Amino acid sequence: MTRLTAIGIVVAAAVLTLGAGAPASAESDFGEHVSTCARTMGFNADHNPGMHQGRHSWDPSHTC
Incomplete structure (x- = not known):
């Protein structure tokens, strides 16, 4: 579980950094x-x- 949490934090940070120019x-x-x-x-x-x-090629209609 700790490994997944660490991966999630790293991915979230990358997504936020790469998407800095995108609309809120x-x-x-x-x-x-x-x-x-x-x-x-x-x-x-x-x-x-x-x-x-990241958000760049994400389709908003995609569901989990």
Whole structure:
């Protein structure tokens, strides 16, 4: 569990850093999506925020 938490923190920091020029609503929508996925299904090697390459290529209609 500690490893997943550390990965989540690193990914969240990267997403926030890379998305600095994006509108606030898009960032918060992506952050909410990541948070919901983490709580409902967790992350693994096949499903994680990096699979979208951050908010850049994320489809807002995608559900967990």
